[in-house]
Amino acid sequence: xxxxxxxxxxxxxxxxxxxxxxxxxxxxxxxxxxxxxxxxxxxxxxxxxxxxxxxxxxxxxxxxxxxxxxxxxxxxxxxxxxxxxxxxxxxxxxxxxxxxxxxxxxxxxxxxxxxxxxxxxxxxxxxxxxxxxxxxxxxxxxxxxxxxxxxxxxxxxxxxxxxxxxxxxxxxxxxxxxxxxxxxxxxxxxxxxxxxxxxxxxxxxxxxxxxxxxxxxxxxxxxxxxxxxxxxxxxxxxxxxxxxxxxxxxxxxxxxxxxxxxxxxxxxxxxxxxxxxxxxxxxxxxxxxxxxxxxxxxxxxxxxxxxxxxxxxxxxxxxxxxxxxxxxxxxxxxxxxxxxxxxxxxxxxxxxxxxxxxxxxxxxxxxxxxxxxxxxxxxxxxxxxxxxxxxxxxxxxxxxxxxxxxxxxxxxxxxxxxxxxxxxxxxxxxxxxxxxxxxxxxxxxxxxxxxxxxxxxxxxxxxxxxxxxxxxxxxxxxxxxxxxxxxxxxxxxxxxxxxxxxxxxxxxxxxxxxxxxxxxxxxxxxxxxxxxxxxxxxxxxxxxxxxxxxxxxxxxxxxxxxxxxxxxxxxxxxxxxxxxxxxxxxxxxxxxxxxxxxxxxxxxxxxxxxxxxxxxxxxxxxxxxxxxxxxxxxxxxxxxxxxxxxxxxxxxx
Numbered sequence: 149x150x151x152x153x154x155x156x157x158x159x160x161x162x163x164x165x166x167x168x169x170x171x172x173x174x175x176x177x178x179x180x181x182x183x184x185x186x187x188x189x190x191x192x193x194x195x196x197x198x199x200x201x202x203x204x205x206x207x208x209x210x211x212x213x214x215x216x217x218x219x220x221x222x223x224x225x226x227x228x229x230x231x232x233x234x235x236x237x238x239x240x241x242x243x244x245x246x247x248x249x250x251x252x253x254x255x256x257x258x259x260x261x262x263x264x265x266x267x268x269x270x271x272x273x274x275x276x277x278x279x280x281x282x283x284x285x286x287x288x289x290x291x292x293x294x295x296x297x298x299x300x301x302x303x304x305x306x307x308x309x310x311x312x313x314x315x316x317x318x319x320x321x322x323x324x325x326x327x328x329x330x331x332x333x334x335x336x337x338x339x340x341x342x343x344x345x346x347x348x349x350x351x352x353x354x355x356x357x358x359x360x361x362x363x364x365x366x367x368x369x370x371x372x373x374x375x376x377x378x379x380x381x382x383x384x385x386x387x388x389x390x391x392x393x394x395x396x397x398x399x400x401x402x403x404x405x406x407x408x409x410x411x412x413x414x415x416x417x418x419x420x421x422x423x424x425x426x427x428x429x430x431x432x433x434x435x436x437x438x439x440x441x442x443x444x445x446x447x448x449x450x451x452x453x454x455x456x457x458x459x460x461x462x463x464x465x466x467x468x469x470x471x472x473x474x475x476x477x478x479x480x481x482x483x484x485x486x487x488x489x490x491x492x493x494x495x496x497x498x499x500x501x502x503x504x505x506x507x508x509x510x511x512x513x514x515x516x517x518x519x520x521x522x523x524x525x526x527x528x529x530x531x532x533x534x535x536x537x538x539x540x541x542x543x544x545x546x547x548x549x550x551x552x553x554x555x556x557x558x559x560x561x562x563x564x565x566x567x568x569x570x571x572x573x574x575x576x577x578x579x580x581x582x583x584x585x586x587x588x589x590x591x592x593x594x595x596x597x598x599x600x601x602x603x604x605x606x607x608x609x610x611x612x613x614x615x616x617x618x619x620x621x622x623x624x625x626x627x628x629x630x631x632x633x634x635x636x637x638x639x640x641x642x643x644x645x646x647x648x649x650x651x652x653x654x655x656x657x658x659x660x661x662x663x664x665x666x667x668x669x670x671x672x673x674x675x676x677x678x679x680x681x682x683x684x685x686x687x688x689x690x691x692x693x694x695x696x697x698x699x700x701x702x703x704x705x706x707x708x709x710x711x712x713x714x715x716x717x718x719x720x721x722x723x724x725x726x727x728x729x730x731x732x733x734x735x736x737x738x739x740x741x742x743x744x745x746x747x748x749x750x751x752x753x754x755x756x757x758x759x760x761x762x763x764x765x766x767x768x769x770x771x772x773x774x775x776x777x778x779x780x781x782x783x784x785x786x787x788x789x790x791x792x793x794x795x796x797x798x799x800x801x
Contacts, residue, residue, distance in 0.1 A: 178701065180195060241445055246485075251400050255467070259398045306381075389575070407458040410456040411456070422434045438483035443483060450656060459653060461651055463646075484536060499647045500652070502617050506655065507659070509610045509611075509663040510663070522538065525538025548598060620650075621650075
């Protein structure tokens with residue numbers, strides 16, 4: 149019965165003052181405390197369950213629930229960064245796009261002969277040598293212009309070659325002698341594999357001007373492709389040396405190209421077209437460019453309410469070696485976009501009416517973290533050389549031009565000039581051809597890094613085109629139509645028009661349905677947190693407070709225990725090191741201050757006087773003695789002023 153109050157006090161102390169948090173001496177005790185006090189039932193059942201089998205089952209169930217939670221939460225996070233696509237169609241008045249038109253032949257051949265006479269002569273000589281083609285006496289006069297005087301030297305250095313066999317022997321066009329080919333061989337046509345006759349292989353060799361042994365042979369299975377590629381190579385070199393003002397005069401004017409124009413049922417003229425000079429296509433003209441601040445729109449679909457133009461192509465003045473097709477090229481684009489005619493232009497036939505129906509679509513993609521697109525291109529480390537809104541093509545062309553200037557010391561002719569650079573030509577850059585082909589090979593193989601740097605634009609407009617072609621003019625109307633058009637342009641043309649010199653073009657909206665394709669986040673933050681809460685409640689009956697508790701116990705408290713253990717070890721090591729360096733034995737006071745385990749005291753009983761007497765004493769310490777009494781305390785003092793009579797009688801006895 150004497151020990152009952154002690155047990156009650158011990159139980160009350162354990163209930164009211166449990167060991168918790170960082171005060172727990174070990175991690176195992178901290179985990180035990182957490183399992184007994186947490187709201188997650190699985191952890192508690194692991195501790196309170198009796199029997200190894202039942203405890204093992206609860207451990208497996210709890211670990212499985214934790215695994216399912218981690219898996220489902222990972223799926224939720226991945227879905228959080230996904231986007232759903234929505235398509236909106238609305239009927240309204242639509243802005244008409246910009247329509248850029250170019251003649252396939254960039255410059256009038258009659259005006260360009262004085263610059264190309266030497267090149268044309270070498271080309272005709274190649275045709276005569278390789279294929280027996282001859283025009284009789286050449287009508288191309290030799291010019292004393294500086295372009296040709298410098299060009300002939302390089303025609304000799306970079307001649308056309310006819311590869312006789314695969315033993316690296318080739319016939320030089322200029323000298324007619326055979327030579328052995330050194331360096332790498334690049335086949336520009338995939339059909340080279342199917343070529344049964346190696347004598348049909350035509351190409352040219354480019355060598356490093358600083359190292360004549362470093363060469364590359366570019367071969368073509370088709371002689372047409374080889375001669376055209378070789379011709380364009382020298383053609384760009386010649387054109388790079390001609391001033392821009394001169395080239396604009398050598399190309400077609402708006403009066404030359406445009407015969408008639410109608411838009412939305414009303415007559416239009418060259419005032420509605422804006423000229424810009426394209427390096428490869430000469431003078432091009434953009435309808436509805438928006439440069440004057442006004443963008444035309446249309447409120448009715450159909451071919452009669454779009455753009456209708458009749459183009460004068462003038463096939464007789466085409467360069468026979470530069471282009472092999474007749475007609476015009478057009479591209480439909482936004483007013484803020486650059487027209488990449490050489491990449492995505494649509495060709496228009498002569499003696500035909502070409503109808504192009506449009507469907508307008510605006511697209512909007514989500515930027516990071518949903519996709520790797522860019523809003524304005526400001527985050528792309530590539531300078532925009534085109535002075536137009538960002539696009540992937542602008543970035544790729546600008547990146548290549550920048551690499552061209554850095555590697556070759558000059559800019560490629562077909563792209564805009566960077567600041568402080570100049571176009572490549574034979575005079576100042578004799579090695580530019582070899583450098584350009586090597587660099588372009590790396591660009592195609594994605595070794596320059598441009599494809600990795602450049603990104604798609606997040607917002608863009610697109611016009612889906614549907615093309616149909618009909619014979620134009622018809623046989624019954626051909627005579628009078630050509631006579632009228634010749635009369636309208638007679639004073640400038642001074643000749644009767646031929647239908648192969650004309651092309652009829654119609655560009656219009658098939659309908660006024662604007663399609664808007666946008667990406668929206670599939671999940672918001674509120675939905676994500678709700679899904680997290682559902683998973684935690686389903687598998688672990690856990691809430692946000694429970695998650696905070698887990699973070700506190702498993703991270704903060706566990707770290708505190710580990711750090712405290714390490715600090716105690718480090719402190720003990722430091723004290724032992726100090727005592728070892730001083731050579732002094734531990735003092736009695738030190739031993740007394742140090743704690744030690746007491747095997748007598750157990751948790752179920754409070755320490756009593758009897759158990760205290762049984763405490764083991766520290767070794768090598770004096771035995772404790774009973775302190776002498778304080779005799780002043782034995783002095784008796786009465787609490788009363790007078791002694792009672794009965795006490796006196798007791799004292800006498």
